Every structure is written in C-alpha cells, then in structure tokens.
Amino acid sequence: MSRSDPTNLQPFVDRLLARSVLTPDEIQAILALPVHPVEVRGQTDFVQVNEKTSCACFIASGMVARFGETRDGQRQITAFHIPGDMVDLNSVVRPIAVGGLTTLCNTTILEVPHTAIRALAVRYPAVAEAFWRDTMLDAAILMQWVVNVGKQRAKTRLAHIFCEMAIRLGGDRQILQEYDFPVSQERLAEAAGMTGVHVNRSLKALREEGLVTVKRYSVKIHDWQRLAQTGEFEADYLVADTGTDRRARLLAGD
C-alpha cells in the first residue's frame, strides 16, 4: 500500500476536521487517545459477524472490508475502509459488530479502547458530535450502496465503486485517476452483489469502452466523465454541504 505509515491518529483528526470544527484542545485530546498498534496480514478476518468488541480500529495503512454473510457462507461486502478511517467507531455505542471485518492486504491497525473514546465524548461535546458525524458519513455511503446493489446493472455497479474509491482515496477533494485497490475480481463480486465470472466480463466491457482498466490490485481511470456517467455517480453524498430547504415549503400548509 502507498501512503505514509503514521503511528498516530493525525490522519483521523484531519478526516474529522474536513467536516467538523474542533478547538486545539479537543484536537490534542484526540491525539492523546491511547492506541495499541496491531499488524494484520492480508485476507484475515479480524472481527466476526455479531462479535462483541471493546475497541475501535483506526486504519494506519492497508485496507479493510466490512461484510455480511448468508447462511451458506456467501459474503456481501458492505463497505471498503481506507487509511485514515476509524472503522467500527459505531461500536463505541453499539459494541456488537454489524458485520465482520477482513483485511484486503497487510494492514496496520491502531486499536483504541471504547472506554477512552467514550470518556472523550463525554468531556468534549464537539468531539462527540464529530464522531457521530463521521459514522453518519459511513451510513450515507452505505445507503448509496443499497441503491447501487439493488437497482443498477453490473457495469454501473462496478463503475460506481471505482468512482467512490477514487474520491475517497483522494481525500474527498481530488479525484484520483489511478490508485491501488487490493481486491481480486472475486472480492469485487462480493461487493457488487454478483459473481466473479460476471465481474470479469463487465470489467472487460468497461476496459474496451475505454473507461477504466482494473489490473491486479490497481485501478486506472481513463475517462472520469464517462465512468461517472456509467456508474450514475454523484459525489454529493460524500462531500455534501449544499442543497435547498424544500421541506419547509412543502410542509408549510399544516
């Protein structure tokens, strides 16, 4: 994996600051959280479905997928998590894992005890709000994922995923035209809700249309415009801070 290899929570703070306002005091308090670094090899399930957890996992480097399982053991990936993400922040208030977590490649995790995070949230309301907001962004991504998986065609689903990752890996600001993405076609299939064979066919189509080339563990976007078009991708839900207050009007006539 690229990126630097920080052993502190600075990238997490950066992430929060992109959407929340925090005082220097509050920032210091977050950086002072006790962390326990853990190296996890690729393709390792480090949290099981419905498992009870006692700490959140900050991704210092590497990549992680959250997944659910069907009875026959098939997996549906519900989220990809990248360096800077505090995976399982939700577990602070609901310590039952909503799905398992598995590494896509060798990954460095900084474990942060729930107790410490909760203490911080009690002391600094603004930090609590920032945490809540952060988990809500994940929820927004998840909602979009449902639409993608529930109502779109194969090529659209894949294109959407590549667009989403391009934005997120670019820090929600720039669009990365090329990035590492350590997933096999089988994994992509688990994310898009289809079979590996069909992923292969669809990737071939996307490649031949000149939209994107997905090689072993890397994505290269050739035509962002048309890829976003094909993926019906609107970045609003990731960046979002616009919109009009139409509800007020609609509900005016109470």
Add this chain to the structure above:
Amino acid sequence: MSRSDPTNLQPFVDRLLARSVLTPDEIQAILALPVHPVEVRGQTDFVQVNEKTSCACFIASGMVARFGETRDGQRQITAFHIPGDMVDLNSVVRPIAVGGLTTLCNTTILEVPHTAIRALAVRYPAVAEAFWRDTMLDAAILMQWVVNVGKQRAKTRLAHIFCEMAIRLGGDRQILQEYDFPVSQERLAEAAGMTGVHVNRSLKALREEGLVTVKRYSVKIHDWQRLAQTGEFEADYLVADTGTDRRARLLAGD
C-alpha cells in the same frame, strides 16, 4: 393505522430507554423538546434526495419510507420507519438528506429543530450518546438490508422484510404475527430490489407454502419458524447485546 395518536415524544423516549440509560432529568429534557406537529397525506414525498433539512421528524403515527433514486427515476427503498422512530435524526449532524422520505399512508409527524436537539446533546452527554446509538441501530438495519438485497433470492428478500417488520412493530420484544403494513406490491418491489410482477409471483409462492399472507396493507404470518428460515432472518442485529470478545484472542499475537 392502528396504535394511539400521541402528540408528545414519550414513545421516542421509550425507544431510547430500551437501549440506553437516562436519568429523569435527561428524560424530562427530551420530552421538553419543542415539536411542531404536521399531518402528511399518504404517498407524499416530504423530503427530497440531497435536500438540506433543518429539523428531524418524529413519527407519531403512520409509516414512512426512505429511498434513493437512479437516474431514470427508479426508486430503491432503503428503510421503513414506524411510529416511535425519529427519522432523520442523522440529519442533526449531517443536514443533507441521505435519500428522500415519502409517506406510505396518512402520517402524523412531529418536527423537532436541529438546533434544539443539538443544544440538548451538548448539555447532556448521555443523551447525545443515546441519539448516536439510535442512529447506529438504523445503520445496522441498513447493513443487513444490503446483504438481503445483494445476495438473496426473491422469496428470501421478502420473507426477511416481513420478519424485520414483525419484530420492530412488536417493540423489539414480541413478534407480531399480524400487522398493518401499508405498502403496495410495487412498493415492496422497490424495497426488495425487484419488479412488481416478480413480487406478486413470490408472494404467491410464500402464501401457497403457508408461510405468510400479504393482503392489501396487512401482513399475516402463519409459520414464523419457517418464514424466518426462508428469510435467513436472525434478530440479533436488531436486539443484540450479546456476543463474545473473540477479537482480543485473535489479535493477541501482535
């Protein structure tokens, strides 16, 4: 719709108390939140996708669906909300609607301004945590929804939805064998990620197998056991407060 028609937030407090511990003071503060009652007719979109909102919506009576849209206007329902739910509580920290909201029948909503909720959360950390926890339950349901839509067959998807509603309408304690569910087959299709015609076919099959009968706006479960089996439904993610801390063991060898 059945149920009583409360004009205060008591049901919301009950909901929170099922998962969080709050002092009498804190409960009083929640009940003292300013609310603005609004009657909304059935089949009305009262929040648009990506709309900016300034208040959360408590459902006093009726039922509401959250949905996302594809470019050609097809809808994917991502959640059903029932009386007692504070829909859009997430909007307090991220005031861009993550999807639209539409009523399934005549519905009474109590609007609560974000400002008031945020003030409360700042003053009472335990309340903030309870709110956060409540939104995380929605997120857990949503994650299960992705698995359902992404990896299950038609009959399973529908059965899962009927199981989920049976538990939630029963207050997460009892399983309602019979309940009002004001959705057309077309709406069920939007929720399950399939077409109306196929919903009809699948409902017929479920009926003939003696699992469940879905009439116009009501659901009658005949055989909970086999329905849950067919829907691969595990109530854990809704009720959940158990589990074992396996991660500690797994990651011990750092």
Add this chain to the structure above:
DNA sequence: GCACTATCATAAACTAGGTTAACTCGCGTG
C-alpha cells in the same frame, strides 16, 4: 527450476427474474 495455488479469462448451458401485456377486482366519484 518445478510443483502448488490463486487469480484471470472465456465459453457453453441454464435460470431467476425482468418485460410486456392482458384481464380482474374493488373502490371512489360524477
């Protein structure tokens, strides 16, 4: 340098679910 394994690639046969198009039933309304 050779076995072993995982992933990529592609083809052929099959099927769950989509599409289209009637027809029916209940219900509200002029």
Add this chain to the structure above:
DNA sequence: CACGCGAGTTAACCTAGTTTATGATAGTGC
C-alpha cells in the same frame, strides 16, 4: 350506476446474470 383508476394477478417471452468447466498466467515456497 357507469365510469375510471389504481392495484393485484397471470401468462408468454426474453435477457442479464449464474453455474459449471477448462485453460492460461503468475506469484510462492521448496
């Protein structure tokens, strides 16, 4: 009471995506 309209129902046909299978390629350990 006829009419219209929305929703349920069913049938015939079609296709996107699955299943199964077989080779090609490439990294990895010995």
